[in-house]
Amino acid sequence: MEKIYHGIPVSPGIVWGEALVYDPGVINIPRFKIKNPKEEYKRVQSAIDITKEELTLLYKKTLENFGKKQAGIFDVHLMLLEDETILIELKRRIHEELLNAESVLYDIAQKYSKDIKSTGNSFIEERTADVIDVIDRIIRNLLEQKRPDLDNIKKPCILLSVDLPPSETARLHPEKIRAIVLERGSTTSHVAILARSLRIPTIVGVSNLFNTYTAVIKGAAVDAISGLLYINPTSDTILKLRQKKIQLSRRFLQYEKRIISHPSQTEDGRRISVLANIELPNEVDDNVKHLSAGIGLYRTEYLFLNKTEPPTEEEQYKEYVYVAKTLNPLPVILRTIDIGGDKLASYTNFIKEQNPQLGCRAVRFCLAHKDFFKTQLRAMLRAASIGNIKIMFPMISSIEELRDVKKILQEVKNELTLEGIPFNKEPEIGIMIEIPSAVLIADELAKECNFFSIGTNDLIQYSLAVDRNNENIAHLYDPAHPAILRMLKMTVSSAINANIACSICGEMASDPLFTEFLVGLGLNSLSMSSVSIPQIRALITKITYTEAVEFSEKILQCASSKEVRSILKERINTKFKNIVSIV
Ligand code: PEP
Ligand code: MG
Numbered sequence: 001m002e003k004i005y006h007g008i009p010v011s012p013g014i015v016w017g018e019a020l021v022y023d024p025g026v027i028n029i030p031r032f033k034i035k036n037p038k039e040e041y042k043r044v045q046s047a048i049d050i051t052k053e054e055l056t057l058l059y060k061k062t063l064e065n066f067g068k069k070q071a072g073i074f075d076v077h078l079m080l081l082e083d084e085t086i087l088i089e090l091k092r093r094i095h096e097e098l099l100n101a102e103s104v105l106y107d108i109a110q111k112y113s114k115d116i117k118s119t120g121n122s123f124i125e126e127r128t129a130d131v132i133d134v135i136d137r138i139i140r141n142l143l144e145q146k147r148p149d150l151d152n153i154k155k156p157c158i159l160l161s162v163d164l165p166p167s168e169t170a171r172l173h174p175e176k177i178r179a180i181v182l183e184r185g186s187t188t189s190h191v192a193i194l195a196r197s198l199r200i201p202t203i204v205g206v207s208n209l210f211n212t213y214t215a216v217i218k219g220a221a222v223d224a225i226s227g228l229l230y231i232n233p234t235s236d237t238i239l240k241l242r243q244k245k246i247q248l249s250r251r252f253l254q255y256e257k258r259i260i261s262h263p264s265q266t267e268d269g270r271r272i273s274v275l276a277n278i279e280l281p282n283e284v285d286d287n288v289k290h291l292s293a294g295i296g297l298y299r300t301e302y303l304f305l306n307k308t309e310p311p312t313e314e315e316q317y318k319e320y321v322y323v324a325k326t327l328n329p330l331p332v333i334l335r336t337i338d339i340g341g342d343k344l345a346s347y348t349n350f351i352k353e354q355n356p357q358l359g360c361r362a363v364r365f366c367l368a369h370k371d372f373f374k375t376q377l378r379a380m381l382r383a384a385s386i387g388n389i390k391i392m393f394p395m396i397s398s399i400e401e402l403r404d405v406k407k408i409l410q411e412v413k414n415e416l417t418l419e420g421i422p423f424n425k426e427p428e429i430g431i432m433i434e435i436p437s438a439v440l441i442a443d444e445l446a447k448e449c450n451f452f453s454i455g456t457n458d459l460i461q462y463s464l465a466v467d468r469n470n471e472n473i474a475h476l477y478d479p480a481h482p483a484i485l486r487m488l489k490m491t492v493s494s495a496i497n498a499n500i501a502c503s504i505c506g507e508m509a510s511d512p513l514f515t516e517f518l519v520g521l522g523l524n525s526l527s528m529s530s531v532s533i534p535q536i537r538a539l540i541t542k543i544t545y546t547e548a549v550e551f552s553e554k555i556l557q558c559a560s561s562k563e564v565r566s567i568l569k570e571r572i573n574t575k576f577k578n579i580v581s582i583v
Helices: 037-066 068-081 084-097 101-119 122-142 190-198 235-261 286-291 313-327 363-368 370-383 399-419 436-440 442-446 456-464 471-476 482-498 512-521 530-540 545-556 561-575
Strands: 003-006 008-011 014-017 019-022 157-161 177-182 202-204 220-223 228-231 273-278 295-299 332-335 389-393 429-433 451-454 501-504 525-529
Touching (some): 008 190, 014 157, 014 235, 037 068, 084 101, 157 220, 190 202, 190 525, 190 530, 220 235, 286 313, 295 525, 313 332, 363 370, 370 389, 370 399, 389 451, 399 429, 436 442, 436 456, 442 482, 451 482, 456 482, 482 501, 482 512, 482 561, 512 530, 545 561
Parallel strands (some): 019 157, 177 202, 273 295, 273 525, 295 332, 332 389, 389 429, 429 451, 451 501
Antiparallel strands (some): 003 228, 008 202
């Protein structure tokens, strides 16, 4: 029987085919008494041996595909397999309590997961999560119920899961994962951002996906335009989706034709740069090279995730140089790491925070870990002598913070000078405007930097007090809220008055609903995931700047988001309906 689920479409596309349920959580653990403890321990030992082979293979594959650092995690897991404390407890309980190995292992894992909640130290938490992970593998081998391995997917499939941490997402192969559907997540969650970059059609926030389905999943169809997941789709559904897909690819061809024959400017000749957001260097593909005006946001923290130790200065330098050289002379804005919040790396030894999004994140983390920060700045300044690199600081909330990061940047320059290492002495320095306090003092901040880039993903979360990753309150996360629109206006005006550049790099920049409004505010640079560039560029060529200014003023008079949305939709459906259709 076909079953339909609704979610939030975060990376466009339509696909159907085989589905893979990745780690839906609970497996049934049988609990029974055994007669022969020696035999039982032998059985568990052979499951441990199989687990060892499995992890060794995973290590090799990850090493081949992603390098030594990413593979390190499996090294740690192999070491944990030899952990005496677990093995001694396992042996003792099998012999004393005459319990089957699966249930003893399950109890041990439960004990560890309780400890997770009580420590508050994120390094210990991650290690404990590793122990639980390894135990889960052994249990699955005892039960002969293998966990799907993301690296080992043979046939391309649609991945259904509760959630995917950023580290797992970074290992996804777009050739193997045709679409992703998750119970958790929201438009601006990191899995959504990365899926867009990897061009994997994705729907997140599908409530109760794993609570309610009872049918055997034979296949799935994903309409990541309308946010619909079909489990066991009927032939009628597939036919409907096939037609929609054809329409969609026609539309994309139309965009491409239009942007090949039109420069990136409005109908009345105002130039608008459309840049790309990237997370990893390998995203600089032909699309980015040919369709974008450079990189408006390089989220460098992705180089630091899913590793057992941070990348060295040399490793970072190579990555930045690669991107800058590939795109030269186009600009590349390197954002210093925005680690913390929900992006954690085990080696940084984070202290557990009650409100991590309001905690030691981004520049706050960097200012507290100066050596770490300086290493990244050295790599960036050195790379900036080779390509058109600009440096940007995230989460600036006060003028002191901006002065502090600039002071450290100066220290790094002095050190490089003393060491006689070539670097760019005056790269452009910018900041992200993504905290309400920064909007209110944007006029002051503008005097001390070369450019602004508005991060609406965080600006919305912090202004409206809505966690950007919480699917339960996703309806309150609203870019059309008049407060957000007025803050955009304030920021752009401060930049214009101070004569500095201003761009927008949050997900709002890629939503066609807002393009005319943003252009009318005076923004002449928009940065977005590369999949959105063709549509937005095509739309820009249809906008008239003088009309957009008037239109923006009208929008800014609205008191409610409902009013804003109705005017925006009406405009798209009348003036731009050949380019965009809002469903
Ligand atoms: C933002 O906050 O809008 C942004 C672009 O940064 P990130 O999504 O990486 O927090
Ligand atoms: Mg941000």
